[in-house]
Amino acid sequence: MAYEYYEVLGISRTASDEEIKKAYRKRAMECHPDRHGGDTEKEREFKQINEAYATLSDPAKRRRYDRHGTPPDAASAGAGGFHADFDFSDIFDSFFGWGFSRWGSRSQTRGGDREVHTRISFTQSISGVSQTISYRRKVVCKACDGTGAKNWEMHTCPECHGAGWVRRRMQSIFGVVDRVVECPRCHGAGKIPKEVCDACQGQGVQDENAQKSVDIPAGIDTGMSMKISGEGDQMPGWRPGDLYVHVDVESPPDGMRRDDVNLRYTLALDPVELVLGVEKTVKIPVIGERTIDIGAGTPIGKVLRFIGDGVPHIGYDRRGDLFVEISVKIPAKLSKKERELYESLAKEWKIPVRKPGMFSQLFEA
Numbered sequence: 001m002a003y004e005y006y007e008v009l010g011i012s013r014t015a016s017d018e019e020i021k022k023a024y025r026k027r028a029m030e031c032h033p034d035r036h037g038g039d040t041e042k043e044r045e046f047k048q049i050n051e052a053y054a055t056l057s058d059p060a061k062r063r064r065y066d067r068h069g070t071p072p073d074a075a076s077a078g079a080g081g082f083h084a085d086f087d088f089s090d091i092f093d094s095f096f097g098w099g100f101s102r103w104g105s106r107s108q109t110r111g112g113d114r115e116v117h118t119r120i121s122f123t124q125s126i127s128g129v130s131q132t133i134s135y136r137r138k139v140v141c142k143a144c145d146g147t148g149a150k151n152w153e154m155h156t157c158p159e160c161h162g163a164g165w166v167r168r169r170m171q172s173i174f175g176v177v178d179r180v181v182e183c184p185r186c187h188g189a190g191k192i193p194k195e196v197c198d199a200c201q202g203q204g205v206q207d208e209n210a211q212k213s214v215d216i217p218a219g220i221d222t223g224m225s226m227k228i229s230g231e232g233d234q235m236p237g238w239r240p241g242d243l244y245v246h247v248d249v250e251s252p253p254d255g256m257r258r259d260d261v262n263l264r265y266t267l268a269l270d271p272v273e274l275v276l277g278v279e280k281t282v283k284i285p286v287i288g289e290r291t292i293d294i295g296a297g298t299p300i301g302k303v304l305r306f307i308g309d310g311v312p313h314i315g316y317d318r319r320g321d322l323f324v325e326i327s328v329k330i331p332a333k334l335s336k337k338e339r340e341l342y343e344s345l346a347k348e349w350k351i352p353v354r355k356p357g358m359f360s361q362l363f364e365a
């Protein structure tokens, strides 16, 4: 059944946050089930008020509601239902002072997440690698199966006599009300350990040094993380948390850098190779041998492209490209024969080259 949030709270569409809060308090008091025991119409209205407040008190959700008319998850919540991401206990904690207990709270139904950092080489980031990750986590105590009881021996909780709940008389803004709350002694179980388990001191969980083999996909980069579902903390009766593996990739080899899914590599050739042209096989780090074909008179900075020799796209059977930028490698030392050849070229071109040793004399002076 459709209903309009602003109407439900009795406010205008331009109401301020303060007005929304005030209207909610007023309407919630009017319709609170504690004042209308068993009145299903009032109960339905109360749910609508809460749902309206959950949306309108959140600026982002309110904007979306104003634009589209329906809350983003209205379809799944159903008419009069609560939104999955709305923590009902928040409002009650702040408005009425009724806390939901640690064990009964809606937000605590799964174990904690664990995070671990791992470092891989640049080559491994391109090829992918399988790694064993070590980390600490909580697991259900094996000695007591999470019951916290020595030899699994439990007896009836003396606080609630096995019911799991107790009645509490509370002062609220509606006056004195009787509330049924989860038993604080047994957290709703109705039973407590006769003697606490020695292995876990009654906690039901133990610390474990866990080891997990993780396939790090080809193409991963520094700052990326992998989520391994269900490998975080285990708690008795809860869904396990998740494990997050954060990956650090070491620096690439000299002359190489990663540019998104492409690789860029600077290849230094001899001046003669650029002047006369050359076809030869060169070793590109990480990638392997490739044949390059350089024409005569190739300038420094020319870029060769090798399609599909770059970084793998994670999750796709595709790779980026490899770009090889040509640079020049000046020989630091010449043999006597080589010097004579360069000098005859200089003579041909009438270039007034320095005499051997003159360069260093200038600098040593």
Ligand SMILES: [Zn+2]
Residues within 6 Å of the ligand: 157, 158, 159, 160, 161, 162, 163, 164, 165, 183, 184, 185, 186, 187, 188, 189, 190, 191
């Ligand atoms: Zn109890």
Ligand SMILES: [Zn+2]
Residues within 6 Å of the ligand: 141, 142, 143, 144, 145, 146, 147, 148, 149, 197, 198, 199, 200, 201, 202, 203, 204, 205
């Ligand atoms: Zn135990």
